[in-house]
Amino acid sequence: MNNKIKEIANRSLQNEWVSRDDALYLMQTDGDEIYDVLYWANQIRLQYFGHAVKACSIVSAKQGRCTEDCSFCSQSVRYHTGIEEFPLIDTHKILDVARYAEQTGSGSIGIVTSGYGMNNPGDIGKICAAIKEVITNTRIHPHGSFGILTRETAELLVTYGLKRLNHNLETSERFFPTVCSTHTFSDRMNTIRIAKEAGLEICSGAIFGIGEGMDDRIDLAFTFKNLDVDVVPINFLHPVSGTPLENSVPLTPLEALKIIAVFRFVLPDKEIKIAGGRERNLRDLQSWMFYAGANSTMIGNYLTTTGRKMEEDFQMIKDLGLKLQNN
Numbered sequence: 001m002n003n004k005i006k007e008i009a010n011r012s013l014q015n016e017w018v019s020r021d022d023a024l025y026l027m028q029t030d031g032d033e034i035y036d037v038l039y040w041a042n043q044i045r046l047q048y049f050g051h052a053v054k055a056c057s058i059v060s061a062k063q064g065r066c067t068e069d070c071s072f073c074s075q076s077v078r079y080h081t082g083i084e085e086f087p088l089i090d091t092h093k094i095l096d097v098a099r100y101a102e103q104t105g106s107g108s109i110g111i112v113t114s115g116y117g118m119n120n121p122g123d124i125g126k127i128c129a130a131i132k133e134v135i136t137n138t139r140i141h142p143h144g145s146f147g148i149l150t151r152e153t154a155e156l157l158v159t160y161g162l163k164r165l166n167h168n169l170e171t172s173e174r175f176f177p178t179v180c181s182t183h184t185f186s187d188r189m190n191t192i193r194i195a196k197e198a199g200l201e202i203c204s205g206a207i208f209g210i211g212e213g214m215d216d217r218i219d220l221a222f223t224f225k226n227l228d229v230d231v232v233p234i235n236f237l238h239p240v241s242g243t244p245l246e247n248s249v250p251l252t253p254l255e256a257l258k259i260i261a262v263f264r265f266v267l268p269d270k271e272i273k274i275a276g277g278r279e280r281n282l283r284d285l286q287s288w289m290f291y292a293g294a295n296s297t298m299i300g301n302y303l304t305t306t307g308r309k310m311e312e313d314f315q316m317i318k319d320l321g322l323k324l325q326n327n
């Protein structure tokens with residue numbers, strides 16, 4: 001057992017800050033030492049969350065035709081990906097998804113719309129109506145991801161009952177311009193600030209395997225720490241044909257697990273949720289995501305890629321001796 005990894009873990013177990021240098025040391029581990037990092041990440045998860053894990057699913061409420069050019073995303077109007085495109089779906093369809101999520105044991109759904117923000121007149125009213133319907137008719141917590149928000153929109157969403165906003169930073173401030181040229185890292189940070197000030201919980205995460213370096217991964221982990229976000233979704237690139245990253249090589253499963261683990265060291269008491277791309281990047285090691293420190297996962301299909309059956313994930317959670325928590 002590597003003593004330095006144990007020392008860093010002890011700081012995390014006492015909820016003391018892990019330094020940037022220590023986080024980089026963990027991220028640079030190789031060979032058998034990766035298993036030490038995973039072991040301690042699991043200890044940290046157990047200390048803060050015990051055997052409880054969370055699951056949520058998403059509904060793609062408006063898909064494609066996005067004006068932005070995020071290089072990993074199949075929904076940009078600039079790339080020919082052949083995905084199904086549709087305008088904002090009706091409230092009853094969102095309610096149907098919430099009812100299904102309730103039946104299958106999810107505690108929440110994320111209502112996700114493509115695009116820079118809520119620019120179409122009428123869309124925000126329909127989203128607010130859907131949030132109210134879900135709250136009135138199910139026990140599901142509706143969360144949302146609506147792109148860049150104005151202060152007025154954030155406050156309106158809160159008025160209708162939205163509790164949590166997802167708004168990913170995607171990658172580090174340094175690497176962001178390589179990934180997207182149509183808006184900035186500051187634009188995204190600003191939406192998080194506005195949402196926090198409006199009283200929303202913040203779910204903000206990243207996508208890995210898009211060409212970022214170890215420094216970018218570490219910087220991002222500390223950005224989330226400084227922002228004191230509530231939930232950190234971790235996505236791994238699932239390359240889609242037609243996007244600039246279509247030929248990217250997936251991360252190895254151990255590299256992906258190490259990223260999860262280092263985030264657990266830096267953010268010991270935060271919900272770390274594994275989201276898109278886990279099937280492709282973790283392959284047979286998917287169940288290890290909890291051993292690497294995750295305490296939450298997205299289940300079902302992702303926005304434009306297919307996840308495995310929910311039943312398989314529920315079985316995996318049961319087989320690991322973990323307990324699904326519904327809020």
Ligand code: SF4
Pocket residue numbers: 066067068069070073074075076113114115116147
């Ligand atoms: S990630 Fe969001 S903003 Fe970027 S292209 Fe996709 S839908 Fe548009």
